Amino acid sequence: MITLYGARDGALVRLAETIPHPDAVWIDLCDPTAEEEDAVERMIGVEVPTRQEMAEIEESSRLYREDGALVVTATMMEGVGEGRPSRTQATFVLSERHLVTVRYGDPLPFRAFEAKWARQPEARPSSDLVFVALIDAIVERAADVLEYVAADLNAVSMHLFVESGPRKAKEAETDLQEILMRLGRRNMMVSILRESLLSLTRLVPFVRQNAEEWLSQEAPARLKQLERDLRSLSAYEGQLSAEIVYLQEATLGLINLAQNRVIKVLSIAAVLFLPPTLVGTIYGMNFAYMPELDWPYAYPVALAAMVVSGVASFYWFKSKGWL
Structure with missing residues (x-):
């Protein structure tokens, strides 16, 4: 599906889905067909990566220049709200006139971006400012997920070390097994976020250094701010990963203690x-x-x-x- 956005009186509005369109600033390709990719390539003069190319992990396939445009790919998380987090790739083809996004998922930053732009409109919507705002929305979403994980880990810590009173062995073991599964899900989320932050940490300075001749006046400063935000989020993610490992080990230790108590009772009964x-x-x-x-x-x-x-x-x- 192709969605076109253009600048109208400082606002980013949807345009009629016709390729080429003279007012198009941002072209969003969501699960595109081969015909849609060909139409966009003819319009911007740059080859759009295929789904297989987007999934490649080497840096040279994710960050490169082509015919005056920058082609960068970021890893994103989707499905957090539905309780089924997964990773997806989004490619940004950034030129002086157009921004093309190619994706085969529907992460929240893309769904909410139009409404966010309406609340915080730019003075002059251009391809680079739309790109910066999109990356900013992705970083904000990553921060929100990290805050959610941190709050959940705090709840797990309170339950394990503060609120847990005397319980029957079977009930305690079942509860601890559920906590272990819960920590596993949080670890999966943090792992995807780690990959996403790493891709963004490489992507942002690449764009800032390779597009400085045609970036808007305010774009470099905002990209530098995004780099600082990404560094702080990466450090915070590392702290959460260490806490997850500690809580998993503590939960396994408590499960072993509960099982050892049962074995101890059986052993003493046998000796008696x-x-x-x-x-x-x-x-x-x-x-x-x-x-x-x-x-x-x-x-x-x-x-x-x-x-x-x-x-x-x-x-x-x-x-x-x-x-």
Whole structure:
């Protein structure tokens, strides 16, 4: 699908979907067909990367110049609101007159960008300012997701170390397993964000250095600010990654403690029954000459020996602090 945007009285408005269009500033290709790609390529004179080319990870395939335009690819996150985060690529073809975006997903910054521009319009919508505003929206979304992850990790920490009272072993183990799955989902989100921030950290200085001859007056300063924001977000992401690892290890440790408590109870129970079992085993042997067999009170004495040995073992364990 092709969506065209142009400048009208300082505002960014949608235009009729006709290629070429003389007023088009931003051309958004969402899951484009081959015919749509060909039409855009004829209009701007630059080859649009295919989906396979966008997925390549080497830097030379993600950041390059072609026929006076800059072609840069960023990794983005989508599906956070639906609870199914995934990565998607977005390519920006930036020239002095046009900005072309190619994407095969629908991340939130693109969906909300038109409304955001209406709230904070630029004095003169141009290709580079639209590009800067789009990257800024992507960075803001990454920051929002990191804040969401941080709040969730704080809730997990409170639940693990402050709010958890005495619970049944089965209930505690189930709760900890759910927390472990929750941390795994947060780790997946942070991993995608790490990849996204890394791609943006490379993309922004590449554009600032290679398009300085035709960038708007305010664009370089805003790109530098985006670089600073990306550095701070990358550092914050590293802190969250370390916290996730710590909470995962702590959760696994608590699961092991819960399981060890069960094993400890079973082990002690087995040891408590060992002396009575020994007594019963001795007097259950089928020897012809066992003097105790002729005693009139042999049976109750054997039972008493079993009980005394079990009770003595119990109090001995208790005196050692093992119970």
